[in-house]
Amino acid sequence: MRYIEPHAHMVSRTTDDYEKLALAGCEALCEPAFWAGFDRSSAAGFYDYFRQLTEYEPKRAARFGIKHFCWLCINPKEADDTGFAREVMSLIPEFIQKESVLGIGEIGLNKNTKSELKIFEEHVQIALDYDLPILIHTPHLEDKLKGTKLILDCLASFSGLDRSKVIIDHVEEHTVSHVMDAGYWAGMTLYPESKCTPSRAIDILEVYGTERIWMNSACDWGVSDPLAVPKCALEMRRRRYSAEQIEKVVYQNPLAFLKQSSRFKL
Template structure:
Protein backbone atom coordinates (compact mmCIF):
# COMPACT_ATOMS: atom_id res chain seq x y z
CA UNK A 1 0.00 0.00 0.00
CA UNK A 2 1.38 3.42 -1.02
CA UNK A 3 0.04 6.96 -0.53
CA UNK A 4 1.18 10.16 -2.30
CA UNK A 5 0.31 12.88 0.22
CA UNK A 6 0.65 15.94 -2.01
CA UNK A 7 -0.39 16.33 -5.64
CA UNK A 8 -2.32 18.80 -7.80
CA UNK A 9 -4.46 16.48 -9.89
CA UNK A 10 -6.17 19.29 -11.79
CA UNK A 11 -2.88 20.02 -13.58
CA UNK A 12 -2.40 16.47 -14.86
CA UNK A 13 -3.91 14.49 -17.72
CA UNK A 14 -6.19 11.52 -17.17
CA UNK A 15 -3.45 9.12 -18.28
CA UNK A 16 -1.26 10.34 -15.38
CA UNK A 17 -4.07 9.73 -12.90
CA UNK A 18 -4.56 6.25 -14.34
CA UNK A 19 -0.85 5.52 -13.94
CA UNK A 20 -1.05 6.65 -10.32
CA UNK A 21 -4.07 4.40 -9.79
CA UNK A 22 -1.99 1.42 -10.95
CA UNK A 23 0.72 2.05 -8.35
CA UNK A 24 -0.85 3.98 -5.46
CA UNK A 25 -3.67 3.16 -3.05
CA UNK A 26 -4.52 6.81 -2.50
CA UNK A 27 -3.46 10.37 -3.26
CA UNK A 28 -4.23 13.74 -1.70
CA UNK A 29 -4.79 16.71 -4.01
CA UNK A 30 -4.55 20.21 -2.56
CA UNK A 31 -5.76 23.71 -3.34
CA UNK A 32 -3.00 25.70 -5.04
CA UNK A 33 -2.47 28.64 -7.41
CA UNK A 34 -3.62 27.67 -10.92
CA UNK A 35 -4.48 31.29 -11.76
CA UNK A 36 -4.78 34.73 -10.20
CA UNK A 37 -7.51 34.80 -7.54
CA UNK A 38 -8.97 38.18 -8.48
CA UNK A 39 -12.01 37.58 -6.30
CA UNK A 40 -13.45 34.94 -4.00
CA UNK A 41 -15.61 33.49 -6.78
CA UNK A 42 -12.50 32.53 -8.75
CA UNK A 43 -11.06 30.84 -5.67
CA UNK A 44 -14.38 29.05 -5.02
CA UNK A 45 -14.44 27.76 -8.58
CA UNK A 46 -10.97 26.28 -8.11
CA UNK A 47 -11.80 24.51 -4.84
CA UNK A 48 -15.16 23.27 -6.09
CA UNK A 49 -13.46 21.86 -9.18
CA UNK A 50 -11.31 19.76 -6.85
CA UNK A 51 -14.30 18.61 -4.80
CA UNK A 52 -16.50 17.80 -7.77
CA UNK A 53 -14.62 17.49 -11.05
CA UNK A 54 -11.38 15.99 -9.74
CA UNK A 55 -12.95 13.41 -7.46
CA UNK A 56 -15.15 12.24 -10.34
CA UNK A 57 -12.29 12.32 -12.85
CA UNK A 58 -10.12 10.21 -10.54
CA UNK A 59 -12.95 7.77 -9.95
CA UNK A 60 -13.18 7.08 -13.69
CA UNK A 61 -9.68 5.59 -13.70
CA UNK A 62 -9.88 3.93 -10.27
CA UNK A 63 -7.77 6.48 -8.39
CA UNK A 64 -8.72 6.96 -4.73
CA UNK A 65 -8.42 10.74 -4.38
CA UNK A 66 -8.76 12.82 -1.22
CA UNK A 67 -8.74 16.63 -0.96
CA UNK A 68 -7.28 19.38 1.23
CA UNK A 69 -8.89 22.82 0.92
CA UNK A 70 -7.43 26.22 1.74
CA UNK A 71 -5.83 29.39 0.43
CA UNK A 72 -2.35 28.91 -1.02
CA UNK A 73 -0.09 31.91 -0.25
CA UNK A 74 0.13 32.68 -3.98
CA UNK A 75 -3.64 32.43 -4.38
CA UNK A 76 -5.25 34.61 -1.72
CA UNK A 77 -8.54 36.23 -2.82
CA UNK A 78 -9.37 39.75 -1.56
CA UNK A 79 -12.34 38.47 0.47
CA UNK A 80 -10.36 36.34 2.93
CA UNK A 81 -13.03 36.03 5.62
CA UNK A 82 -15.63 34.97 3.07
CA UNK A 83 -13.24 32.28 1.84
CA UNK A 84 -12.66 31.10 5.41
CA UNK A 85 -16.40 30.66 5.86
CA UNK A 86 -16.53 28.67 2.64
CA UNK A 87 -13.73 26.42 3.92
CA UNK A 88 -15.89 25.71 6.98
CA UNK A 89 -18.55 24.43 4.60
CA UNK A 90 -16.14 22.49 2.40
CA UNK A 91 -14.63 20.50 5.26
CA UNK A 92 -17.96 18.71 5.72
CA UNK A 93 -17.34 16.92 2.41
CA UNK A 94 -16.51 13.26 3.07
CA UNK A 95 -13.38 13.42 0.89
CA UNK A 96 -11.85 16.48 2.60
CA UNK A 97 -9.07 15.36 4.92
CA UNK A 98 -7.17 18.56 5.75
CA UNK A 99 -6.60 22.30 5.39
CA UNK A 100 -4.09 23.07 2.66
CA UNK A 101 -2.10 24.03 0.90
CA UNK A 102 -1.50 26.98 3.19
CA UNK A 103 1.75 28.64 4.27
CA UNK A 104 4.06 31.45 3.20
CA UNK A 105 5.75 32.34 -0.08
CA UNK A 106 7.30 35.76 0.61
CA UNK A 107 6.14 36.19 4.23
CA UNK A 108 4.25 39.42 3.54
CA UNK A 109 1.93 40.82 6.19
CA UNK A 110 -1.11 39.58 4.26
CA UNK A 111 0.34 36.10 3.83
CA UNK A 112 1.09 35.85 7.55
CA UNK A 113 -2.38 36.99 8.57
CA UNK A 114 -4.10 34.52 6.22
CA UNK A 115 -1.75 31.74 7.30
CA UNK A 116 -2.56 32.29 10.98
CA UNK A 117 -6.30 32.38 10.33
CA UNK A 118 -6.12 29.07 8.49
CA UNK A 119 -3.99 27.45 11.19
CA UNK A 120 -6.60 28.47 13.75
CA UNK A 121 -9.33 27.06 11.52
CA UNK A 122 -7.46 23.76 11.29
CA UNK A 123 -7.22 23.75 15.10
CA UNK A 124 -10.92 24.52 15.42
CA UNK A 125 -11.81 21.81 12.89
CA UNK A 126 -9.37 19.23 14.32
CA UNK A 127 -7.92 18.68 10.86
CA UNK A 128 -4.29 18.45 9.72
CA UNK A 129 -2.77 21.57 8.17
CA UNK A 130 -0.46 21.20 5.16
CA UNK A 131 2.04 24.07 5.07
CA UNK A 132 3.82 25.20 1.89
CA UNK A 133 7.44 26.36 2.00
CA UNK A 134 8.86 28.11 -1.07
CA UNK A 135 11.73 27.19 -3.38
CA UNK A 136 13.36 30.58 -2.87
CA UNK A 137 14.63 31.58 0.57
CA UNK A 138 13.37 28.27 1.93
CA UNK A 139 15.39 28.35 5.14
CA UNK A 140 14.50 31.96 5.96
CA UNK A 141 10.78 31.50 5.25
CA UNK A 142 10.61 28.16 7.07
CA UNK A 143 12.00 29.82 10.19
CA UNK A 144 9.32 32.50 9.94
CA UNK A 145 6.64 29.80 9.52
CA UNK A 146 7.83 27.94 12.61
CA UNK A 147 8.01 31.21 14.58
CA UNK A 148 4.44 32.11 13.57
CA UNK A 149 3.16 28.70 14.61
CA UNK A 150 4.97 28.89 17.96
CA UNK A 151 3.19 32.14 18.87
CA UNK A 152 -0.25 30.52 18.60
CA UNK A 153 0.09 27.90 21.37
CA UNK A 154 -1.81 25.38 19.25
CA UNK A 155 -2.89 22.10 20.80
CA UNK A 156 -3.02 20.55 17.34
CA UNK A 157 0.45 19.37 16.29
CA UNK A 158 -0.91 17.70 13.16
CA UNK A 159 0.92 20.15 10.94
CA UNK A 160 2.93 19.12 7.89
CA UNK A 161 5.86 21.36 6.93
CA UNK A 162 6.07 20.67 3.21
CA UNK A 163 8.89 20.51 0.66
CA UNK A 164 11.55 20.13 3.36
CA UNK A 165 15.22 19.94 2.45
CA UNK A 166 18.09 18.42 4.42
CA UNK A 167 18.29 21.46 6.68
CA UNK A 168 14.64 22.34 7.25
CA UNK A 169 13.50 18.75 7.86
CA UNK A 170 15.36 18.80 11.18
CA UNK A 171 13.63 22.02 12.24
CA UNK A 172 10.19 20.63 11.44
CA UNK A 173 10.83 17.35 13.26
CA UNK A 174 12.44 19.05 16.28
CA UNK A 175 9.34 21.26 16.57
CA UNK A 176 7.16 18.15 16.75
CA UNK A 177 5.59 18.52 13.30
CA UNK A 178 5.45 16.24 10.27
CA UNK A 179 8.01 16.73 7.52
CA UNK A 180 6.93 16.37 3.91
CA UNK A 181 9.64 15.16 1.52
CA UNK A 182 8.85 16.17 -2.05
CA UNK A 183 10.55 14.06 -4.71
CA UNK A 184 10.40 16.37 -7.71
CA UNK A 185 12.95 18.00 -10.05
CA UNK A 186 14.28 21.10 -8.30
CA UNK A 187 13.35 19.80 -4.84
CA UNK A 188 14.61 16.33 -3.91
CA UNK A 189 15.85 13.40 -5.95
CA UNK A 190 14.80 9.92 -4.77
CA UNK A 191 18.30 9.30 -3.40
CA UNK A 192 18.33 12.64 -1.54
CA UNK A 193 15.01 11.72 0.06
CA UNK A 194 16.43 8.32 1.02
CA UNK A 195 19.46 9.97 2.65
CA UNK A 196 17.22 12.31 4.66
CA UNK A 197 15.13 9.34 5.83
CA UNK A 198 18.29 7.46 6.83
CA UNK A 199 19.58 10.45 8.81
CA UNK A 200 16.23 10.93 10.56
CA UNK A 201 15.14 7.31 10.98
CA UNK A 202 14.33 7.92 14.67
CA UNK A 203 11.62 10.31 13.46
CA UNK A 204 10.24 7.95 10.80
CA UNK A 205 6.75 8.21 12.28
CA UNK A 206 6.71 11.92 11.34
CA UNK A 207 7.90 11.79 7.71
CA UNK A 208 5.65 11.78 4.62
CA UNK A 209 6.56 11.18 0.98
CA UNK A 210 5.02 13.01 -1.95
CA UNK A 211 5.55 13.99 -5.59
CA UNK A 212 3.93 17.47 -5.63
CA UNK A 213 2.78 16.40 -9.09
CA UNK A 214 1.77 19.65 -10.79
CA UNK A 215 2.29 21.76 -13.90
CA UNK A 216 5.99 21.88 -12.99
CA UNK A 217 8.21 19.02 -14.17
CA UNK A 218 7.04 16.09 -12.02
CA UNK A 219 7.23 12.33 -11.69
CA UNK A 220 3.82 10.78 -11.06
CA UNK A 221 5.62 7.66 -9.77
CA UNK A 222 7.95 9.53 -7.41
CA UNK A 223 6.62 7.76 -4.31
CA UNK A 224 6.89 4.17 -5.59
CA UNK A 225 10.24 5.07 -7.17
CA UNK A 226 11.57 6.34 -3.85
CA UNK A 227 10.25 3.26 -2.05
CA UNK A 228 12.24 1.12 -4.49
CA UNK A 229 15.38 3.16 -3.76
CA UNK A 230 14.79 2.70 -0.02
CA UNK A 231 14.61 -1.07 -0.46
CA UNK A 232 17.80 -1.07 -2.55
CA UNK A 233 19.55 1.04 0.12
CA UNK A 234 18.59 -1.47 2.82
CA UNK A 235 16.07 0.64 4.76
CA UNK A 236 13.87 -1.63 6.89
CA UNK A 237 10.29 -2.46 5.98
CA UNK A 238 8.91 -0.82 9.13
CA UNK A 239 10.41 2.55 8.23
CA UNK A 240 9.39 2.23 4.57
CA UNK A 241 5.81 1.45 5.57
CA UNK A 242 5.67 4.45 7.90
CA UNK A 243 6.93 7.08 5.46
CA UNK A 244 5.10 5.72 2.40
CA UNK A 245 1.67 4.96 3.84
CA UNK A 246 1.16 4.36 7.58
CA UNK A 247 1.84 7.94 8.69
CA UNK A 248 -0.46 9.31 5.99
CA UNK A 249 -3.27 6.91 6.85
CA UNK A 250 -3.14 7.91 10.51
CA UNK A 251 -2.58 11.66 10.11
CA UNK A 252 -5.29 12.22 7.50
CA UNK A 253 -7.58 9.43 8.75
CA UNK A 254 -7.75 8.00 5.24
CA UNK A 255 -10.20 5.25 4.36
CA UNK A 256 -8.57 3.25 1.55
Protein backbone atom coordinates in the same frame (compact mmCIF):
# COMPACT_ATOMS: atom_id res chain seq x y z
CA MET B 1 3.66 -2.41 -3.49
CA ARG B 2 0.89 -0.26 -2.03
CA TYR B 3 1.36 3.40 -1.22
CA ILE B 4 -0.47 6.63 -0.46
CA GLU B 5 0.23 9.78 -2.46
CA PRO B 6 -0.33 12.40 0.27
CA HIS B 7 0.22 15.57 -1.77
CA ALA B 8 -0.60 15.75 -5.49
CA HIS B 9 -2.17 18.52 -7.57
CA MET B 10 -4.15 16.35 -9.94
CA VAL B 11 -6.10 19.23 -11.49
CA SER B 12 -2.87 19.86 -13.42
CA ARG B 13 -2.65 16.25 -14.68
CA THR B 14 -4.45 14.21 -17.31
CA THR B 15 -6.68 11.27 -16.49
CA ASP B 16 -3.95 8.95 -17.80
CA ASP B 17 -1.89 9.92 -14.75
CA TYR B 18 -4.55 8.43 -12.46
CA GLU B 19 -4.21 5.17 -14.36
CA LYS B 20 -0.42 5.24 -13.94
CA LEU B 21 -0.78 5.88 -10.21
CA ALA B 22 -3.18 2.96 -9.85
CA LEU B 23 -0.87 0.63 -11.77
CA ALA B 24 1.98 1.65 -9.44
CA GLY B 25 -0.07 0.68 -6.37
CA CYS B 26 -1.58 3.99 -5.23
CA GLU B 27 -4.59 3.37 -2.97
CA ALA B 28 -5.38 6.94 -1.93
CA LEU B 29 -4.41 10.42 -3.00
CA CYS B 30 -4.70 13.77 -1.23
CA GLU B 31 -4.89 17.05 -3.13
CA PRO B 32 -4.17 20.30 -1.30
CA ALA B 33 -5.65 23.52 -2.62
CA PHE B 34 -3.01 25.40 -4.58
CA TRP B 35 -2.23 27.72 -7.46
CA ALA B 36 -3.97 27.26 -10.82
CA GLY B 37 -0.84 27.98 -12.86
CA PHE B 38 -1.93 31.64 -12.97
CA ASP B 39 -3.31 34.13 -10.44
CA ARG B 40 -7.10 33.99 -10.27
CA SER B 41 -8.91 37.29 -10.75
CA SER B 42 -11.87 36.71 -8.45
CA ALA B 43 -13.08 34.59 -5.56
CA ALA B 44 -15.57 33.01 -7.96
CA GLY B 45 -12.64 31.21 -9.53
CA PHE B 46 -11.90 29.61 -6.17
CA TYR B 47 -15.53 28.63 -5.72
CA ASP B 48 -15.37 26.57 -8.90
CA TYR B 49 -11.94 25.26 -7.91
CA PHE B 50 -13.28 24.03 -4.57
CA ARG B 51 -16.10 22.31 -6.46
CA GLN B 52 -13.53 20.70 -8.72
CA LEU B 53 -11.57 19.39 -5.72
CA THR B 54 -14.61 18.07 -3.85
CA GLU B 55 -16.82 16.86 -6.70
CA TYR B 56 -14.97 16.23 -9.96
CA GLU B 57 -11.53 14.91 -8.97
CA PRO B 58 -12.94 12.16 -6.68
CA LYS B 59 -14.85 10.83 -9.69
CA ARG B 60 -11.77 10.85 -11.94
CA ALA B 61 -9.79 8.98 -9.28
CA ALA B 62 -12.57 6.49 -8.58
CA ARG B 63 -12.47 5.26 -12.18
CA PHE B 64 -9.15 3.62 -11.29
CA GLY B 65 -9.95 2.52 -7.74
CA ILE B 66 -8.13 5.42 -6.06
CA LYS B 67 -9.71 7.28 -3.14
CA HIS B 68 -9.36 11.04 -3.59
CA PHE B 69 -9.26 13.45 -0.65
CA CYS B 70 -8.53 17.19 -0.54
CA TRP B 71 -7.59 20.17 1.61
CA LEU B 72 -9.00 23.72 1.37
CA CYS B 73 -7.43 27.19 1.58
CA ILE B 74 -6.18 30.08 -0.49
CA ASN B 75 -2.61 29.18 -1.32
CA PRO B 76 0.37 31.34 -0.27
CA LYS B 77 1.10 32.43 -3.86
CA GLU B 78 -2.22 34.30 -3.94
CA ALA B 79 -2.48 35.30 -0.27
CA ASP B 80 -0.52 38.57 -0.30
CA ASP B 81 -3.70 40.58 -0.99
CA THR B 82 -5.42 40.15 2.38
CA GLY B 83 -8.78 41.49 1.18
CA PHE B 84 -8.90 39.04 -1.70
CA ALA B 85 -7.65 36.22 0.53
CA ARG B 86 -10.38 36.78 3.10
CA GLU B 87 -13.00 36.81 0.36
CA VAL B 88 -11.78 33.36 -0.71
CA MET B 89 -11.57 32.11 2.87
CA SER B 90 -15.20 33.06 3.41
CA LEU B 91 -16.09 30.25 0.98
CA ILE B 92 -14.44 27.54 3.06
CA PRO B 93 -17.33 26.94 5.52
CA GLU B 94 -19.61 26.01 2.60
CA PHE B 95 -17.23 23.21 1.57
CA ILE B 96 -15.63 22.18 4.86
CA GLN B 97 -18.22 19.50 5.62
CA LYS B 98 -17.78 17.69 2.30
CA GLU B 99 -16.92 14.04 2.95
CA SER B 100 -13.58 14.18 1.10
CA VAL B 101 -12.22 17.31 2.84
CA LEU B 102 -9.46 16.43 5.33
CA GLY B 103 -8.38 19.83 6.62
CA ILE B 104 -6.78 23.18 5.85
CA GLY B 105 -3.91 23.36 3.38
CA GLU B 106 -1.57 23.92 1.82
CA ILE B 107 -1.17 27.16 3.71
CA GLY B 108 2.12 28.85 4.52
CA LEU B 109 4.48 31.36 2.97
CA ASN B 110 5.66 32.13 -0.54
CA LYS B 111 7.58 35.43 -0.37
CA ASN B 112 7.72 35.60 3.46
CA THR B 113 5.63 38.80 3.59
CA LYS B 114 3.67 40.16 6.53
CA SER B 115 0.42 39.85 4.58
CA GLU B 116 1.07 36.18 3.84
CA LEU B 117 1.85 35.57 7.49
CA LYS B 118 -1.38 37.24 8.60
CA ILE B 119 -3.47 35.09 6.26
CA PHE B 120 -1.53 32.04 7.44
CA GLU B 121 -2.52 32.82 11.04
CA GLU B 122 -6.18 33.18 10.05
CA HIS B 123 -6.10 29.82 8.25
CA VAL B 124 -4.64 28.15 11.34
CA GLN B 125 -7.48 29.59 13.40
CA ILE B 126 -10.03 28.11 10.97
CA ALA B 127 -8.39 24.71 11.42
CA LEU B 128 -8.55 25.07 15.19
CA ASP B 129 -12.19 26.19 15.07
CA TYR B 130 -13.13 23.04 13.14
CA ASP B 131 -10.56 20.76 14.82
CA LEU B 132 -8.91 19.87 11.50
CA PRO B 133 -5.39 18.79 10.50
CA ILE B 134 -3.14 21.34 8.77
CA LEU B 135 -0.82 20.97 5.77
CA ILE B 136 1.82 23.70 5.43
CA HIS B 137 3.80 24.93 2.42
CA THR B 138 7.32 26.30 2.90
CA PRO B 139 8.75 28.71 0.32
CA HIS B 140 10.81 27.65 -2.70
CA LEU B 141 12.09 30.78 -4.42
CA GLU B 142 12.52 32.86 -1.29
CA ASP B 143 14.59 31.92 1.78
CA LYS B 144 13.15 28.55 2.84
CA LEU B 145 14.92 28.52 6.20
CA LYS B 146 13.68 32.02 7.07
CA GLY B 147 10.14 31.11 5.98
CA THR B 148 10.23 27.88 7.97
CA LYS B 149 11.34 29.72 11.12
CA LEU B 150 8.61 32.35 10.63
CA ILE B 151 6.03 29.57 10.32
CA LEU B 152 7.31 27.77 13.42
CA ASP B 153 7.29 30.98 15.46
CA CYS B 154 3.73 31.70 14.36
CA LEU B 155 2.51 28.20 15.19
CA ALA B 156 4.09 28.43 18.65
CA SER B 157 1.76 31.34 19.45
CA PHE B 158 -1.33 29.06 19.23
CA SER B 159 -1.70 27.51 22.66
CA GLY B 160 -4.37 24.99 21.63
CA LEU B 161 -2.54 23.62 18.61
CA ASP B 162 -1.94 19.86 18.49
CA ARG B 163 1.44 19.58 16.76
CA SER B 164 0.84 15.95 15.83
CA LYS B 165 -1.94 17.16 13.49
CA VAL B 166 0.34 19.53 11.56
CA ILE B 167 2.62 18.54 8.68
CA ILE B 168 5.15 21.02 7.31
CA ASP B 169 5.92 20.12 3.71
CA HIS B 170 8.76 20.68 1.23
CA VAL B 171 11.43 20.22 3.91
CA GLU B 172 15.04 19.97 2.78
CA GLU B 173 18.33 19.19 4.48
CA HIS B 174 18.60 22.61 6.14
CA THR B 175 15.01 22.77 7.45
CA VAL B 176 13.97 19.24 8.39
CA SER B 177 15.58 19.28 11.85
CA HIS B 178 13.81 22.53 12.78
CA VAL B 179 10.44 21.01 11.89
CA MET B 180 10.94 17.64 13.56
CA ASP B 181 12.63 19.00 16.69
CA ALA B 182 9.54 21.19 17.22
CA GLY B 183 7.30 18.11 17.21
CA TYR B 184 5.65 18.49 13.81
CA TRP B 185 5.42 16.04 10.93
CA ALA B 186 7.71 16.67 7.95
CA GLY B 187 6.96 16.17 4.27
CA MET B 188 9.57 15.70 1.54
CA THR B 189 8.50 16.68 -1.98
CA LEU B 190 10.26 14.73 -4.72
CA TYR B 191 10.99 16.88 -7.76
CA PRO B 192 13.35 16.09 -10.63
CA GLU B 193 14.78 19.65 -10.77
CA SER B 194 14.15 21.25 -7.38
CA LYS B 195 13.08 20.47 -3.82
CA CYS B 196 14.27 16.90 -2.99
CA THR B 197 15.44 14.32 -5.49
CA PRO B 198 14.84 10.71 -4.41
CA SER B 199 18.52 10.32 -3.48
CA ARG B 200 18.44 13.44 -1.31
CA ALA B 201 15.21 12.32 0.35
CA ILE B 202 16.68 8.93 1.24
CA ASP B 203 19.80 10.64 2.60
CA ILE B 204 17.50 12.65 4.90
CA LEU B 205 15.85 9.42 6.06
CA GLU B 206 19.25 7.95 6.87
CA VAL B 207 20.09 10.95 9.06
CA TYR B 208 16.72 11.65 10.70
CA GLY B 209 14.96 8.28 10.64
CA THR B 210 11.50 7.32 9.46
CA GLU B 211 9.25 8.66 12.23
CA ARG B 212 6.83 11.52 11.49
CA ILE B 213 7.91 11.91 7.88
CA TRP B 214 6.38 11.22 4.47
CA MET B 215 7.20 11.57 0.77
CA ASN B 216 5.06 13.12 -1.94
CA SER B 217 5.27 14.07 -5.60
CA ALA B 218 3.19 17.30 -5.60
CA CYS B 219 3.01 16.78 -9.42
CA ASP B 220 1.78 20.29 -10.15
CA TRP B 221 2.13 22.71 -13.07
CA GLY B 222 5.92 22.65 -13.05
CA VAL B 223 8.39 19.97 -14.08
CA SER B 224 7.25 17.13 -11.85
CA ASP B 225 6.53 13.41 -11.80
CA PRO B 226 3.31 11.83 -10.44
CA LEU B 227 5.23 8.55 -10.00
CA ALA B 228 7.99 10.11 -7.89
CA VAL B 229 6.99 8.21 -4.72
CA PRO B 230 7.10 4.66 -6.17
CA LYS B 231 10.33 5.56 -7.99
CA CYS B 232 11.82 6.67 -4.68
CA ALA B 233 10.65 3.41 -3.11
CA LEU B 234 12.54 1.58 -5.86
CA GLU B 235 15.66 3.57 -5.01
CA MET B 236 15.18 2.65 -1.34
CA ARG B 237 15.12 -0.99 -2.38
CA ARG B 238 18.40 -0.50 -4.24
CA ARG B 239 19.86 0.88 -1.03
CA ARG B 240 18.90 -2.31 0.80
CA TYR B 241 15.88 -1.00 2.69
CA SER B 242 13.52 -3.83 3.62
CA ALA B 243 9.97 -4.06 2.30
CA GLU B 244 8.72 -3.22 5.81
CA GLN B 245 10.86 -0.08 6.01
CA ILE B 246 9.69 1.09 2.59
CA GLU B 247 6.03 0.48 3.40
CA LYS B 248 6.39 2.47 6.62
CA VAL B 249 7.52 5.56 4.73
CA VAL B 250 5.23 5.36 1.70
CA TYR B 251 2.11 3.86 3.30
CA GLN B 252 2.01 3.55 7.08
CA ASN B 253 3.32 7.04 7.84
CA PRO B 254 0.87 8.94 5.63
CA LEU B 255 -1.88 6.64 6.87
CA ALA B 256 -1.03 7.44 10.50
CA PHE B 257 -1.14 11.18 9.88
CA LEU B 258 -4.14 11.31 7.58
CA LYS B 259 -6.41 9.08 9.64
CA GLN B 260 -6.36 11.82 12.30
CA SER B 261 -9.15 13.12 10.10
CA SER B 262 -12.23 10.94 10.62
CA ARG B 263 -12.98 11.32 6.90
CA PHE B 264 -9.86 9.52 5.75
CA LYS B 265 -11.16 6.02 5.19
CA LEU B 266 -9.81 3.45 2.74
